[in-house]
Every structure is written in C-alpha cells, then in structure tokens.
Amino acid sequence: MQMQKISKLENWLTENTEFKSGSDENLDLIDSGILTSLQLMEFILFLEHLSGQAVDLDRSTMDKLRTINLISANYLQDADTKEVAL
Amino acid sequence: MSAETQQRGKDPKDSIIRMDRLCNLSREKSYDHYELFDWPETVDEKSFLMSPQLLSVAETSFVDELTHEQMVKLSHYEQYNYSSLNTHGERELIIDVIDRMHTPKYEIFTEYMHHLVEEENAHLWFFAQFCKRYGVLYQPKKIVLPSSFPDDVNDFLVFARLMIFEEIVVYFNKVMSTDPCLPKIVRDINRTHFVDESRHIAFGRDIVGVLYHCINFSSHGDEKEMRLNISNYIKAYINGMLRLFYPLHAYTDAGIPDPYEFRSKLMKSPQRHGFHQKIVSKQVAFFLKRDILMEESLNTGETIGVL
Ligand SMILES: [Fe+2]
Ligand SMILES: [Fe+2]
Numbered sequence: 295m296q297m298q299k300i301s302k303l304e305n306w307l308t309e310n311t312e313f314k315s316g317s318d319e320n321l322d323l324i325d326s327g328i329l330t331s332l333q334l335m336e337f338i339l340f341l342e343h344l345s346g347q348a349v350d351l352d353r354s355t356m357d358k359l360r361t362i363n364l365i366s367a368n369y370l371q372d373a374d375t376k377e378v379a380l
Numbered sequence: 381m382s383a384e385t386q387q388r389g390k391d392p393k394d395s396i397i398r399m400d401r402l403c404n405l406s407r408e409k410s411y412d413h414y415e416l417f418d419w420p421e422t423v424d425e426k427s428f429l430m431s432p433q434l435l436s437v438a439e440t441s442f443v444d445e446l447t448h449e450q451m452v453k454l455s456h457y458e459q460y461n462y463s464s465l466n467t468h469g470e471r472e473l474i475i476d477v478i479d480r481m482h483t484p485k486y487e488i489f490t491e492y493m494h495h496l497v498e499e500e501n502a503h504l505w506f507f508a509q510f511c512k513r514y515g516v517l518y519q520p521k522k523i524v525l526p527s528s529f530p531d532d533v534n535d536f537l538v539f540a541r542l543m544i545f546e547e548i549v550v551y552f553n554k555v556m557s558t559d560p561c562l563p564k565i566v567r568d569i570n571r572t573h574f575v576d577e578s579r580h581i582a583f584g585r586d587i588v589g590v591l592y593h594c595i596n597f598s599s600h601g602d603e604k605e606m607r608l609n610i611s612n613y614i615k616a617y618i619n620g621m622l623r624l625f626y627p628l629h630a631y632t633d634a635g636i637p638d639p640y641e642f643r644s645k646l647m648k649s650p651q652r653h654g655f656h657q658k659i660v661s662k663q664v665a666f667f668l669k670r671d672i673l674m675e676e677s678l679n680t681g682e683t684i685g686v687l
Contacts, residue, residue, distance in 0.1 A: 324525060331525045332613075332620040338521060339628055343640040356523055 299344055299370045300362065306340050319362040329359070345369045392488055398586050399492045402579050406495035409575065413502035416572065423514045423563050428452055429459040430566075431559045434552055436626050439651040442642075450634070456515060457630035459566070462552060464518035465624055466507040466573070469545055472520070474500045476538040485535065485594075489587055496583060499576045506569055518629055530600050533610060536591040540672075541617060543584030544663060548621055550577045551659040585666060592672055611677035614667055618684055622656050623647065626687075647687040656685035 307313035311328045323329045329337055337359075338349050349355065349369065358368040423429060432451065435458055437443055446454070474497055480486050481493050511517035527534050550573075556562055557571035597603040626647050631639035646652060657664075664684060667673035678684070 327528075330616070331523070332616045334523050334525070335521055335620070336623065338523075339640070351521065351523055356525070 296366065296370055296372055300366050302344055303341070303362065303365065303370070306337075306344075310336065319366075321362070322360050323362075324356065324360055334359075341365065341369055392590075395586050395590060396488050398582070399488060402492050402583055403495060405579055406492070406499065411502075411572075413505055417506065417565060417568055419509070419513060420563070420565055423456075423565070425456070426452060427563065428455040428561050429563070430455040430462060431555050431562065434458075434555055436646055436652075439655060440646060440649045442646065450636075454630070454634045454636070457634040458625075458627065460511050460515040461518055461627035461630040462549075462625070463507040463511045463569075464516075464520075466549060467504050467511065467517065468520045469549075469624075470500050471504055472522075473538075473542045473545060477542065480535070480538070489583075492583055496580055499580070503573055503576065506572070510565070510569060516633070518627070529609075529613075532591075532595045533600070533606070536588065536595060536610075537613070539584055539587045539591060540614060543581060543588055544614070544618055544660075545621055546577050546580050546584060547663045548659055550574060550581065553577065588672075589670055592670060607671075608674060608677055611672065611674040612681065614673055615677060615682060615684055618660055618663070619682060619687060622660070622685065623687055653686050656687070660685060 304313070304315055307323070307328065308315045311333060313323070313328050321328075338351075341359075342349050347369065357364075359365055428451075432438065432455065435451070435455055437446065437451075437454065443451070477493055478497060481490050481497075486493065508517055527537070529537065553570040553574035557567055557574050559567065595606075597606055600606045626643050628639055628643050631642055636642050664673060668675075
C-alpha cells in the first residue's frame with residue numbers, strides 16, 4: 295500500500311516538476327529547486343488526496359516535505375506503523 | 381527615486397505626473413468602507429452568488445452534468461473562494477508593498493502607495509465581511525519559500541505579482557458588477573473594487589515597467605539567463621494564480637462527488653484554456669511589449685493558461 299503511494303508520488307513529481315524518476319529518495323526536493331513556492335500548493339493538494347489526511351501548514355511543514363523518504367514517513371505510513379520523522 | 385535608479389530607469393517625470401493624477405483620483409473617490417454598503421441579513425440560497433459564466437465549470441460538459449441546484453450551490457462556494465482570495469491574496473501582496481514605503485527607491489511612488497494600501501485595507505475588510513456574514517472565509521493553502529532572486533529582481537516581482545493578481549480579479553469584478561442575476565450586495569462590492577483596482581492597475585503598469593528597467597542585470601551573472609528566469613517565473617505565477625480559481629475546498633463544500641478528480645478534469649479541459657488566455661491577454665501583451673515575457677520562454681515548458 296505504502297509502496298504504491300510512493301510510486302504515485304514519484305509519478306506526480308515526474309509529470310509536474312523537473313524530478314527524474316529513479317532519483318535518490320533522500321534528494322532534497324526544495325533545495326534542489328524541484329519544488330518551488332508556486333508548485334507547493336498543487337503538491338500539497340495532491341499529497342492530501344493521496345494520503346487521505348490534511349497537511350497542516352506551519353513552520354515545520356517544509357521540513358517534513360523535503361525528501362521522498364520524509365514525505366513517506368510523515369504522510370504515507372500505513373495507519374498502524376505511523377511515526378513522525380524529521 | 382535615487383540617482384542610481386534614475387540613471388538606469390526611464391524618465392521619472394512621466395511617473396511623477398501619473399502618480400499625482402492617481403493620488404487626486406483616489407482622494408476624489410475615497411469612501412468610508414464601514415458605511416458604504418447595505419448588508420442584507422442573508423443571501424438567497426436559491427439564486428446564483430457568482431455569475432454562471434465565471435464559474436470554473438463554465439463552457440465544459442459539467443454544465444450539463446450538474447443539476448441547476450448543484451450549479452447554484454457551486455456558485456455560492458466559488459464566490460466565497462473568490463472573496464477569500466481577494467482578502468488573503470491582497471493581504472499577502474500588500475505586506476511587501478508596505479515593506480518598501482518611504483525608502484529611497486520608492487520616493488516618487490510612496491504617496492500613491494499610501495492610497496493603495498488604504499484602499500486595499502478597505503477591500504480586505506469588505507471581502508472578509510462578505511465571507512463571514514454569509515458563508516465561509518477560506519484560509520490560503522500556502523507555504524512561501526525564500527526567493528532565490530536578487531533584491532532588485534524581488535522589488536520588481538512584488539509589483540508584478542500584485543498587478544497579475546489585480547488584472548485577473550478585475551475581469552471577475554467587471555462581469556459581476558453589472559450581472560442582474562446576482563444579489564445587489566455582490567454587484568456593489570464588485571463595482572467598488574473594480575473602480576479602485578483600475579487605478580491600482582494603472583499604478584502597477586507604471587511601477588512594474590520602471591522597476592524592471594532598474595534591475596542591474598550586469599551584476600547578476602548571465603543576463604540572458606536571468607531575463608529568462610524572470611520570464612519563466614512570470615509565466616508560472618500567472619498559471620499559479622489561475623489555479624486558485626479551481627478551489628478544492630469549495631468543491632468539497634458544494635457536495636461535488638470526488639472533488640479532486642473533478643478539479644483535475646476541469647483544469648485540463650481545453651474549453652477552459654481559452655477562457656484563461658482571454659482573462660490574462662492584456663497583461664500578457666503588457667509583459668511581451670516590454671520584453672519581460674520573452675518569446676523564448678513562451679515557446680518552452682508550460683503554456684500560459686494551460687493548467
Ligand atoms: Fe483590492
Ligand atoms: Fe488593488
């Protein structure tokens with residue numbers, strides 16, 4: 295289930311940004327310029343749709359979205375294994 | 381305007397004359413926003429709150445798929461989205477304007493900036509009032525990352541963003557200010573906003589041209605690359621603004637089944653792209669004429685109006 299979600303996430307990034315499929319899952323999506331301010335809203339809407347949960351926007355949100363691994367740990371964990379990673 | 385700015389910029393006399401005229405107009409047209417409107421107790425749930433031709437479903441097959449009741453309900457939530465955008469969108473943009481008042485670079489513009497801020501303060505108040513009295517004030521879903529552009533480019537972008545936003549909302553204002561199928565309060569708010577914004581856009585066109593001229597490209601590395609980056613940013617910003625008119629939260633509140641899918645289909649409808657291009661055509665022409673939007677960036681990557 296989680297793997298499927300991660301691959302959907304990667305597909306979205308490939309279709310909508312400069313992200314290359316197969317990139318390192320620890321690649322910083324923000325520092326590398328893959329996710330820009332202008333794309334973040336669309337990305338968050340997609341992530342909420344994919345995860346079925348609201349993404350709260352506060353100062354810490356950006357750091358939970360930096361890499362595929364972080365996104366996966368913070369938003370795409372199956373309910374029983376969920377833990378917050380930073 | 382500082383000597384350095386004058387040297388690189390255009391003749392400031394034109395701007396001084398224009399700002400003077402705009403200040404006089406603002407004084408002539410000033411009003412007390414707390415007293416201006418007659419707020420009805422309620423708005424009729426059975427009538428449209430936003431003009432049907434401005435709804436995000438207009439000209440698509442969804443118009444035939446949705447019932448009349450669904451369309452009316454959608455018009456209510458799209459109106460609350462639109463009014464919330466005016467509140468929060470302008471609030472965010474004005475912060476950057478206030479930040480620049482009474483600094484040397486903005487000397488000839490500061491007097492008018494006071495009028496602009498005062499008028500935007502009124503707009504924030506009446507759009508938020510409308511949302512809170514009759515429906516919902518939506519909060520923006522947004523994270524702003526630090527800009528990677530140099531300061532003088534950011535100065536230009538502050539006013540370019542404001543102008544892009546204003547030119548889009550003015551299109552909506554104009555239609556709604558005379559639409560007989562809308563409640564009087566909606567027409568009144570939109571007429572008031574339309575009149576004020578026409579002056580803001582005149583200001584925007586002036587200052588945006590001047591500030592682009594003031595960018596010291598020779599100190600920012602490869603000039604062509606910087607110009608192209610700015611052009612691509614403008615393009616992406618216009619499309620980003622257009623996406624805000626496809627509000628997922630409003631679709632959810634209007635009871636649209638599978639709102640995410642609904643939104644994606646709407647944004648991809650070719651019928652919508654023509655509408656987008658129509659409402660941004662004037663600003664695109666403005667940016668193209670000044671080579672701020674470059675043909676080279678128009679022909680690659682995303683297309684303006686195609687979401
Ligand atoms: Fe306004
Ligand atoms: Fe304005």
